[in-house]
Amino acid sequence: xxxxxxxxxxxxxxxxxxVIIMIDVDTKRSTSVGHTAQxxxxxxxxxxxxxxxxxxxxxxxxxxxxxxxxTPTYNRAVQKAELTxxxxxxxxxxxxxxIVVEDANSKSELVARFLARCGVPYTHLNVFTPRRFxxxxxxxxxxxxNTALGWLRQRRFLKDSGIVFFxxxxxxxxxxxxxxxxxxxxxAVWPVGxxxxxxxxxxxxxxxxxxxxxxxxxxDRPFAIDMAGFAVNLQVILSNPRAVxxxxxxxxxxxxxxxxxxxxxxxxxxxxxxxxTKVLVWHTRTEKVNLGNEPKLHQDSIHIEV
Amino acid sequence: xxxxxxxxxxxxxxxxxxVIIMIDVDTKRSTSVGHTAQxxxxxxxxxxxxxxxxxxxxxxxxxxxxxxxxTPTYNRAVQKAELTxxxxxxxxxxxxxxIVVEDANSKSELVARFLARCGVPYTHLNVFTPRRFxxxxxxxxxxxxNTALGWLRQRRFLKDSGIVFFxxxxxxxxxxxxxxxxxxxxxAVWPVGxxxxxxxxxxxxxxxxxxxxxxxxxxDRPFAIDMAGFAVNLQVILSNPRAVxxxxxxxxxxxxxxxxxxxxxxxxxxxxxxxxTKVLVWHTRTEKVNLGNEPKLHQDSIHIEV
Numbered sequence: 001x002x003x004x005x006x007x008x009x010x011x012x013x014x015x016x017x018x019v020i021i022m023i024d025v026d027t028k029r030s031t032s033v034g035h036t037a038q039x040x041x042x043x044x045x046x047x048x049x050x051x052x053x054x055x056x057x058x059x060x061x062x063x064x065x066x067x068x069x070x071t072p073t074y075n076r077a078v079q080k081a082e083l084t085x086x087x088x089x090x091x092x093x094x095x096x097x098x099i100v101v102e103d104a105n106s107k108s109e110l111v112a113r114f115l116a117r118c119g120v121p122y123t124h125l126n127v128f129t130p131r132r133f134x135x136x137x138x139x140x141x142x143x144x145x146n147t148a149l150g151w152l153r154q155r156r157f158l159k160d161s162g163i164v165f166f167x168x169x170x171x172x173x174x175x176x177x178x179x180x181x182x183x184x185x186x187x188a189v190w191p192v193g194x195x196x197x198x199x200x201x202x203x204x205x206x207x208x209x210x211x212x213x214x215x216x217x218x219x220d221r222p223f224a225i226d227m228a229g230f231a232v233n234l235q236v237i238l239s240n241p242r243a244v245x246x247x248x249x250x251x252x253x254x255x256x257x258x259x260x261x262x263x264x265x266x267x268x269x270x271x272x273x274x275x276x277t278k279v280l281v282w283h284t285r286t287e288k289v290n291l292g293n294e295p296k297l298h299q300d301s302i303h304i305e306v
Numbered sequence: 307x308x309x310x311x312x313x314x315x316x317x318x319x320x321x322x323x324x325v326i327i328m329i330d331v332d333t334k335r336s337t338s339v340g341h342t343a344q345x346x347x348x349x350x351x352x353x354x355x356x357x358x359x360x361x362x363x364x365x366x367x368x369x370x371x372x373x374x375x376x377t378p379t380y381n382r383a384v385q386k387a388e389l390t391x392x393x394x395x396x397x398x399x400x401x402x403x404x405i406v407v408e409d410a411n412s413k414s415e416l417v418a419r420f421l422a423r424c425g426v427p428y429t430h431l432n433v434f435t436p437r438r439f440x441x442x443x444x445x446x447x448x449x450x451x452n453t454a455l456g457w458l459r460q461r462r463f464l465k466d467s468g469i470v471f472f473x474x475x476x477x478x479x480x481x482x483x484x485x486x487x488x489x490x491x492x493x494a495v496w497p498v499g500x501x502x503x504x505x506x507x508x509x510x511x512x513x514x515x516x517x518x519x520x521x522x523x524x525x526d527r528p529f530a531i532d533m534a535g536f537a538v539n540l541q542v543i544l545s546n547p548r549a550v551x552x553x554x555x556x557x558x559x560x561x562x563x564x565x566x567x568x569x570x571x572x573x574x575x576x577x578x579x580x581x582x583t584k585v586l587v588w589h590t591r592t593e594k595v596n597l598g599n600e601p602k603l604h605q606d607s608i609h610i611e612v
Contacts, residue, residue, distance in 0.1 A: 077500060081478040081588035088481065089394040172387040175394065193612040194383060197599030200612050214606050216599025279612045282387035285593040293503030293522025300520050306499040306506050306585045 064095040065161035067178055068152060068234065072144030073111065073169045074103040077289040080110060080306060082169045087118040093178045097162075099151065101144035102126040110305060125151060133247060139255045141168075142245045149244060152237055162234030166227045170286050177280040180272040181231040187264040190273040192229040193282035201226065203269065203276045210269040210276075218253060223260040228281045230256070236263050370401040371467035373484055374458060374540065378450030379417065379475045380409040383595040386416060386612060388475045393424040399484045403468075405457065407450035408432040416611060431457060439553065445561045447474075448551045458540065459547055468540030472533045476592050483586040486578040487537040493570040496579035498535040499588035507532065509575065509582045516575040516582075524559060529566040534587045536562070542569050 069090065073079060083100075090096055098120045102111055105128045115122045127147040129140075145166060156162065163184045167173065181188055189210060191202035196217040203225065204212040213224035223230075237243070243262035245255055273280050375396065379385060389406075396402055404426045408417055411434045421428045433453040435446075451472060462468060469490045473479065487494055495516060497508030502523040509531065510518040519530035529536075543549070549568035551561055579586050 077505065078588070078590055081499065081590050084480050084588070085391050085395070085478050088398065088479075089391070092394065092398070172391050173394075174390050191610065193387065194595045197596050199383065199597060199600060200610060202606075202610070216601065277608060277610060279610060282384070282390070282612070284384055284387050287591040287593050289500045290503050291505060294505060295522065300508075302583060304497065304506060304508070304583060304585060306588070 064182060065163050065234070066095045066097050067093060067182065067231075068097050068099055068148075068162050068164045069167040070099045070101065070145055070148040070164065071167045071169050072101050072103065072141035072148075075108060075110075077291060077306070078286050079169075080114060082286060083111070083114055083118075086167070086169060086173075087114075087120060089173050089175065090120045091118065092175055096120060096178070098122040099148045100124055101148050103129050103141070103144055123151060137252060139245070139247075139250050139252045142247055142250070142255065146244045149237060152234065153241055156234060156238065158235065158238060160234060163231050164234055164237050165231040168227060170284060171228050172282040172284045174280045176278075177273075180280060184231045184233050184272075185270060186236050186268060187230060187232050187260065188270040188272045189225060189230045189276065190271070190281070191276050191279050192226040193279040195226045195228075195283035200279050201229070202279075203229075203271055205271045205275040208271065208275070210266055210271055221254065221257045223257040223266065225256050225260075226283055227256055228283060230260065230269075232263065370488060371469050371540070372401045372403050373399060373488065373537075374403050374405055374454075374468050374470045375473040376405045376407065376451055376454040376470065377473045377475050378407050378409065378447035378454075381414060381416075383597060383612070384592050385475075386420060388592060389417070389420055389424075392473070392475060392479075393420075393426060395479050395481065396426045397424065398481055402426060402484070404428040405454045406430055407454050409435050409447070409450055429457060443558060445551070445553075445556050445558045448553055448556070448561065452550045455543060455550060458543055462540060462544065464541065464544060466540060469537050470540055470543050471537040474533060476590060477534050478588040478590045480586045482584075483579075486586060490537045490539050490578075491576060492542050492574060493536060493538050493566065494576040494578045495531060495536045495582065496577070496587070497582050497585050498532040499585040501532045501534075501589035506585050507535070508585075509535075509577060511577045511581040514577065514581070516572055516577055527560065527563045529563040529572065531562050531566075532589055533562055534589060536566065536575075538569065 071086065073083065086098075090098055098115075098118075100111060100115060100122060102108060102125070104126050107124055107126045112124060115124050125144075125147050127143045129143050133142070149164075152162075152164065163181055165181055177190070180190060189203045191200050193200045195201050196215050198216040201213065201215045201224065203210040204214055213219060213221075215221075215224040218224065240263045243259065246258050250258055377392065379389065392404075396404055404421075404424075406417065406421060406428060408414060408431070410432045413430055413432045418430060421430050431450075431453050433449045435449050439448070455470075458468075458470065469487055471487055483496070486496060495509045497506050499506045501507050502521050504522040507519065507521045507530065509516040510520055519525060519527075521527075521530040524530065546569045549565065552564050556564055
């Protein structure tokens, strides 16, 4: 009798342990901030840098479309600081691919080193803006954004699922923004904070459709929206191969409209962020740095990257 | 014979499974970027907010001293954007406690809501700066920093291990900075980027000791260092209960020196960041926002927090 009891006990004990362990592991993975944290873990587990999408079935994030964030950048005192803030945010976004395009004739060592260490899957490109386009009143970063679009059209295909977003290097991004844009079917829009001389600009939404724009500046623009205020499904980028940002006839503040009218209509826009009532991205601007005390003589004995 | 085989098989099988599961779980936890990712997971797993240190033995981060980051903040257009960037960075730092002190007569709903959602263990305090101290040429955030120090002296004890750091809300912080300051025994120092009219300021180090300052501004300061350039062990804060930031006789730019000379000497400073040769924090400043187009009439139909 005793021996039967013991044998049953020892047969059941490990199964009970297995169940307990599985419940414990599962609880730890699913508590907390949803897929952001999970995928942070899973991405780190899969290796810091990869272009390939994660193995299917490996984790829940594998099914998510990749967010391609296009960031034009240029050499200046605050460049590394700005990229550091972006990296600190982007490295928490699952299925993310950062396309950084330098305004330069060649890739800088600073940006190359930075990206290699940042821990976000990335592509590093460069294209120099001709001097004649570098005047006040001219739209900026046109060449850089188009170069990134060109890269996507060459390297991604109709079978790839993705979302394209233009992420300038001085804006402020909440993590929630990326959750919102992830479900973009064609073109999604949302409010942007601290832009156009107002606390925010936003698309006005009625019955789930964009019907106008709350803006303090040129309300006559077909799409009165900032570059940080929309995302485009990769399929739309690929199936409209001629849609680019234009130099000819383009005015500052009209780049977004010029681009969007090539790929969508106002009535087809998909409002995100609770029908465009939440500000999840801010058009912050960093002050130009005063380097007035930089020494001409008596320089530091070593070179330090800033 | 067959039955003996089967019974042994079924007794052994679950134990083998248990071993496999344990190895799998352990591997997933320990791969990747060392303690940052692990603790990010473990902290999320343990619940988003907690004041208590993690259970000992639960993970390797439990042994780390807590970093107490003191952030004075005040109501302005870019406040939530700035706090968002900080939160996105701080939530990746293990064993971190954010002490946010508002310059206000009462805690604002915006900051309270923000902190509750941010996912970083925090304490929310407030103290109003008297109007007579709010003039140009007067040091800023003195009352807020002292209130945070007071909180630490009331709520933390000699048995608690911690590091105290003054993290202004517009600076830019690399994650590496927090790894560096974690080992502060008494007072640690490192370079700060984009400050004092230079690309960077830094302590000059010889044979592991600070022997002077590379600075473009008032090199005669006893500690020619920015608020973002040092950390103090909690024990030093607790065992010098009268060390505070001073109003009386204090000049802007002298706050750091006035404070540090109460608790340490230059020769006792611990140089971090590879003997003060790496910039891991930047004194960035965000532009004041132009709200010139904010409407007096025709306001938005809903209220949106920015």
